[in-house]
Amino acid sequence: MRTIWTIARRELGAYFSSPVAYVFIVIFLLLTGFFTFMVGRFFERGSADLLTFFVWHPWLYLFLVPAVGMRLWSEELRLGTMELLFTMPVTTWQAILGKFLASWLFLLIALILTFPIVVTVEYLGHPDLGRILAGYGGSFLTAGAFLAITCMTSSLTRNQVVSFILSVVVCLFLILCSWPPVTDIVVNWAPAWLIDALANIGVMTHYEDFQRGVVDSRDLIFFFSAIVFFLFTTSVILRARRA
Amino acid sequence: MITVEKLTKSFGPKLAVDNISFSVAKGEVLGFLGPNGAGKSTSMRMITGFLSPSAGKVSVCGFDVVEQGLQSRSRLGYLPENAPMYSDMSVFGFLSFCAELRGLFGSTKARAIDRVVQLCSLQPVLFQSVDTLSKGYRHRTCLAQAIIHDPEVLILDEPTDGLDPNQKHEVRTLIREMGREKAIIFSTHILEEVEAACTRAIIIDRGKIVANGTPAELKCRAPLAGTIVVSLSGIGWQSVQPDLSTLSFLDKSELISESDSKTMFRLQPKGDLLPEVLTLAQKRKWRIDHLNVEEGRLDDVFRAITLPETEKASVE
Numbered sequence: 001m002r003t004i005w006t007i008a009r010r011e012l013g014a015y016f017s018s019p020v021a022y023v024f025i026v027i028f029l030l031l032t033g034f035f036t037f038m039v040g041r042f043f044e045r046g047s048a049d050l051l052t053f054f055v056w057h058p059w060l061y062l063f064l065v066p067a068v069g070m071r072l073w074s075e076e077l078r079l080g081t082m083e084l085l086f087t088m089p090v091t092t093w094q095a096i097l098g099k100f101l102a103s104w105l106f107l108l109i110a111l112i113l114t115f116p117i118v119v120t121v122e123y124l125g126h127p128d129l130g131r132i133l134a135g136y137g138g139s140f141l142t143a144g145a146f147l148a149i150t151c152m153t154s155s156l157t158r159n160q161v162v163s164f165i166l167s168v169v170v171c172l173f174l175i176l177c178s179w180p181p182v183t184d185i186v187v188n189w190a191p192a193w194l195i196d197a198l199a200n201i202g203v204m205t206h207y208e209d210f211q212r213g214v215v216d217s218r219d220l221i222f223f224f225s226a227i228v229f230f231l232f233t234t235s236v237i238l239r240a241r242r243a
Numbered sequence: 244m245i246t247v248e249k250l251t252k253s254f255g256p257k258l259a260v261d262n263i264s265f266s267v268a269k270g271e272v273l274g275f276l277g278p279n280g281a282g283k284s285t286s287m288r289m290i291t292g293f294l295s296p297s298a299g300k301v302s303v304c305g306f307d308v309v310e311q312g313l314q315s316r317s318r319l320g321y322l323p324e325n326a327p328m329y330s331d332m333s334v335f336g337f338l339s340f341c342a343e344l345r346g347l348f349g350s351t352k353a354r355a356i357d358r359v360v361q362l363c364s365l366q367p368v369l370f371q372s373v374d375t376l377s378k379g380y381r382h383r384t385c386l387a388q389a390i391i392h393d394p395e396v397l398i399l400d401e402p403t404d405g406l407d408p409n410q411k412h413e414v415r416t417l418i419r420e421m422g423r424e425k426a427i428i429f430s431t432h433i434l435e436e437v438e439a440a441c442t443r444a445i446i447i448d449r450g451k452i453v454a455n456g457t458p459a460e461l462k463c464r465a466p467l468a469g470t471i472v473v474s475l476s477g478i479g480w481q482s483v484q485p486d487l488s489t490l491s492f493l494d495k496s497e498l499i500s501e502s503d504s505k506t507m508f509r510l511q512p513k514g515d516l517l518p519e520v521l522t523l524a525q526k527r528k529w530r531i532d533h534l535n536v537e538e539g540r541l542d543d544v545f546r547a548i549t550l551p552e553t554e555k556a557s558v559e
């Protein structure tokens with residue numbers, strides 16, 4: 001446990017020791033603001049909820065999460081520090097969890113900094129706080145699932161750009177396979193079981209449940225099993241590299 | 244403390260390490276010699292548990308590095324080739340991180356860091372970013388990381404690579420001193436280093452161990468070791484030769500150089516030749532300028548053992 005925390009602290013230190021972290025947070029806040037108020041017409045809707053705020057999150061995460069996570073293992077491979085890390089009394093899982101949790105925590109910090117939006121709706125009307133909390137939960141879990149994917153792709157290559165692109169592709173697939181505009185087209189020719197399967201592995205169906213204020217155990221299981229699956233794949237890749 | 248049994252590693256069809264066995268006891272400093280690509284780093288990576296062996300067993304302090312990895316890894320310190328470090332950290336931050344992974348916290352950690360900073364003379368760069376260090380400090384910082392928990396076993400992959408002569412000397416002295424109560428393996432391709440710091444050396448070539456012994460033993464295997472080089476003045480090769488043929492322990496004699504006043508030649512012995520030569524010199528009243536029994540140089544041993552057969556022929 002202590003080892004995981006040591007590794008996580010180092011990763012967080014690495015984020016905040018460079019300006020990239022602050023730039024990232026500012027970009028994240030600007031983009032959420034822009035999409036909520038300009039594109040989503042938050043004020044014109046005149047409704048005291050954060051639907052236009054949350055609806056954009058998976059799309060922002062599509063690029064921002066790979067940007068945050070792409071260095072996790074690629075950098076270790078490039079610098080050769082993996083050799084140092086894995087000859088310490090550290091297990092593969094401790095290292096994976098330490099890195100993953102650090103980046104997830106970083107994303108959580110960025111997400112928490114969007115609180116002025118909550119304050120704004122609170123001031124303008126009487127929003128359903130439980131629903132907003134569920135929304136944040138869904139958003140955080142989506143970020144976690146995307147981050148686990150990025151962990152996996154970054155263990156594949158020492159090149160961060162390649163790791164970024166691979167991760168965006170996988171995340172995009174998970175968004176699109178249950179995104180209504182796509183499923184509407186697919187529905188015309190695909191067999192029902194395929195549509196069902198796609199809707200289940202797609203992020204959007206599960207994400208939207210949270211936005212409606214529903215915390216369903218099936219959605220929780222989906223996100224956690226996605227995280228576990230991709231982190232497990234990461235451990236397999238890392239072990240194979242040392243075989 | 245380190246036991247390596249029939250260790251083998253193949254990368255696809257390529258055999259990088261081929262069935263090597265040896266052991267290192269406490270108080271021993273084992274030099275790992277070999278040309279580039281011989282498999283030194285690969286062997287060390289398997290001993291430290293970073294790479295898993297294709298076949299064979301390694302144990303460190305009695306713990307199998309595969310089955311009981313955590314126990315064996317916590318007892319060894321490792322300096323990887325090229326001294327990799329996290330580029331965004333300071334020297335202090337890096338050492339502190341490594342100490343914590345080694346299970347050192349609080350005041351124990353502070354003391355451990357103090358000790359290695361002293362040992363490796365890192366005070367001037369303690370708060371400098373690892374990225375901006377000179378190669379000498381970089382290597383020493385990574386070495387400090389390897390000894391921060393005062394391990395029983397140390398594996399150092401080319402610890403003096405890229406250092407200037409003074410720094411090399413310091414690191415060698417450090418290795419020799421630590422070697423008294425630890426088991427150390429270090430790889431190098433600088434042969435004086437072996438004589439300066441090792442109690443034993445292994446020469447490895449194309450994945451196989453081709454020689455294993457103390458530096459003195461290895462030196463005896465030099466092609467010219469034990470030959471006697473004599474330089475005489477006032478006498479020519481023509482007149483020396485007949486006398487030489489009377490020596491019973493002489494295998495071969497060979498002229499090295501001859502000028503008006505000096506003759507220099509090499510005698511290859513097949514027994515206790517030296518007293519015979521001295522008696523002969525006295526009898527003939529040779530004026531000996533110089534007489535030397537060659538010790539044999541590790542360089543020559545190394546070249547003789549590790550050159551591929553084809554190249555050996557062309558060198559001769």
Ligand SMILES: Nc1ncnc2c1ncn2[C@@H]1O[C@H](COP(=O)(O)OP(=O)(O)O)[C@@H](O)[C@H]1O
Binds near residue numbers: 254257258281282283
């Ligand atoms: N990860 C790897 N994949 C494939 N071949 C490798 C790998 N690591 C080392 N080798 C090969 O194994 C051989 C031994 O390499 P190495 O142990 O680094 O040699 P040394 O350290 O003695 O110079 C080399 O021929 C090298 O090309």
Ligand SMILES: [Mg+2]
Binds near residue numbers: 280283285324
């Ligand atoms: Mg090497």
